[in-house]
Amino acid sequence: MIRSIRDLDIAGKKVFIRCDFNVPLDEFTNITDDRRVRSAIPTIRYCLDHGCSIILASHLGRPKGAVEEKYSLSPVQMRLKRLLDKEVILSSDVIGKDATEKAATLQAGEILLLENLRFHKGETSNDEAFAKALADMADVYINDAFGVCHRAHASVEAITHYFNEKTSAAGFLLQKEIEFSRNLLRRPTRPFVAVVGGSKVSGKLQALVNLLPRVDKLVIGGGMAFTFLKAQGLDIGNSIVEDDLLDEANRVMEEAKRLGVKIYLPVDVVAAQTCSQDATIKFVTVQEIPKGWMGLDIGPATSRLFREALADAQTILWNGPMGVFELEKFSKGSFKMSHVIAEAHATTVVGGGDTADVVARAGDADEMTFISTGGGASLELIEGKELPGVKVLAKSENV
Numbered sequence: 389m390i391r392s393i394r395d396l397d398i399a400g401k402k403v404f405i406r407c408d409f410n411v412p413l414d415e416f417t418n419i420t421d422d423r424r425v426r427s428a429i430p431t432i433r434y435c436l437d438h439g440c441s442i443i444l445a446s447h448l449g450r451p452k453g454a455v456e457e458k459y460s461l462s463p464v465q466m467r468l469k470r471l472l473d474k475e476v477i478l479s480s481d482v483i484g485k486d487a488t489e490k491a492a493t494l495q496a497g498e499i500l501l502l503e504n505l506r507f508h509k510g511e512t513s514n515d516e517a518f519a520k521a522l523a524d525m526a527d528v529y530i531n532d533a534f535g536v537c538h539r540a541h542a543s544v545e546a547i548t549h550y551f552n553e554k555t556s557a558a559g560f561l562l563q564k565e566i567e568f569s570r571n572l573l574r575r576p577t578r579p580f581v582a583v584v585g586g587s588k589v590s591g592k593l594q595a596l597v598n599l600l601p602r603v604d605k606l607v608i609g610g611g612m613a614f615t616f617l618k619a620q621g622l623d624i625g626n627s628i629v630e631d632d633l634l635d636e637a638n639r640v641m642e643e644a645k646r647l648g649v650k651i652y653l654p655v656d657v658v659a660a661q662t663c664s665q666d667a668t669i670k671f672v673t674v675q676e677i678p679k680g681w682m683g684l685d686i687g688p689a690t691s692r693l694f695r696e697a698l699a700d701a702q703t704i705l706w707n708g709p710m711g712v713f714e715l716e717k718f719s720k721g722s723f724k725m726s727h728v729i730a731e732a733h734a735t736t737v738v739g740g741g742d743t744a745d746v747v748a749r750a751g752d753a754d755e756m757t758f759i760s761t762g763g764g765a766s767l768e769l770i771e772g773k774e775l776p777g778v779k780v781l782a783k784s785e786n787v
């Protein structure tokens with residue numbers, strides 16, 4: 389069991405809330421799906437209702453420990469202002485003079501958003517000094533960032549070393565996510581089919597290995613598929629691939645065979661020489677991707693194959709788009725997948741920032757049973773792993 393914000397006495401306190409505001413942005417840094425921001429509102433409102441001053445913190449994208457303007461949390465600040473109908477101050481640094489001064493003078497009812505945590509290298513290295521500097525800003529720590537709970541990062545893990553059971557807990561979103569995944573997906577109605585795609589192959593391959601004993605079928609599309617296709621000996625041109633994971637991909641396929649889990653891979657793709665909206669495209673089988681071309685979406689035959697694979701599913705878990713859906717030319721496979729899952733007579737669970745964006749753009753959000761704000765995090769939870777960010781907030785006998 390996880391400690392809840394409701395278990396704490398937060399009245400009038402300065403509360404640090406770790407959120408996952410890692411939202412999809414377009415080329416003009418407009419937020420294309422604000423689900424992760426909207427999902428944080430109940431916890432923020434609860435703190436406001438209890439007379440707290442609030443420090444919000446999040447990462448956005450994967451800057452490498454230095455400031456990169458395109459990853460500023462400024463679009464999130466604007467969206468929060470609109471959703472809360474309230475001023476939200478954005479600090480210009482993370483633990484520097486601006487952030488610490490603004491945090492120190494924050495009054496009840498005021499909200500400070502720290503700049504992107506990953507602008508500081510201490511975040512991803514789970515650095516104690518960085519975590520302590522964050523912790524020193526507040527009296528209470530709340531984790532509401534389900535999407536990043538699988539990362540032992542400073543604002544998720546090390547920071548909890550500076551709080552105790554009476555001053556740290558999970559927010560409402562984190563509690564809801566954990567409850568849902570644990571209750572429903574540990575005892576799924578069968579057939580249980582997992583559909584995975586996207587581009588984070590290294591981050592999600594291990595999750596596939598652990599998912600195998602739990603699922604009946606595994607559908608692999610998106611950028612993820614090419615590591616598997618290459619492992620099978622196919623020439624995939626310039627498609628996205630992780631060459632050092634070919635053996636691992638083969639092991640997944642062997643293990644699936646041993647367990648009787650059927651794996652479905654693309655049979656055709658939409659290929660182009662460049663990943664751009666004005667690129668010339670070709671529909672080719674996976675055996676015929678021309679040299680110098682790359683697969684950027686699943687093709688129509690694959691969409692049909694995947695639809696058939698899902699026809700008898702009673703539980704569907706989808707994580708990772710089927711193609712580069714951000715560009716209209718390569719979005720059809722992802723939208724078709726969204727429609728198929730939305731129409732299925734099954735319990736349907738969607739996870740991941742971009743995957744949730746696909747579902748929203750396809751107009752299918754209301755048809756899904758549950759849309760998780762976590763991608764990698766929800767996969768790891770469903771595999772049965774203990775997430776570092778959740779473990780540190782476990783309820784003990786004394787609370």
Ligand SMILES: Nc1ncnc2c1ncn2[C@@H]1O[C@H](COP(=O)(O)OP(=O)(O)OP(=O)(O)O)[C@@H](O)[C@H]1O
Nearest residue numbers: 586587588610611684711712740741742743763764
């Ligand atoms: N064939 C492909 N080639 C290159 N990139 C691809 C391909 N298919 C999908 N992608 C990219 O994958 C990205 C999304 O993958 P990702 O694994 O991050 O999914 P997600 O739903 O955001 O999950 P998470 O929340 O864990 O990040 C998109 O930006 C999309 O353009």
Ligand SMILES: O=C(O)[C@H](O)COP(=O)(O)O
Nearest residue numbers: 408410535536741763764
């Ligand atoms: O989008 C996500 O899955 C989370 O925000 C975690 O992001 P990360 O994969 O860059 O750690």
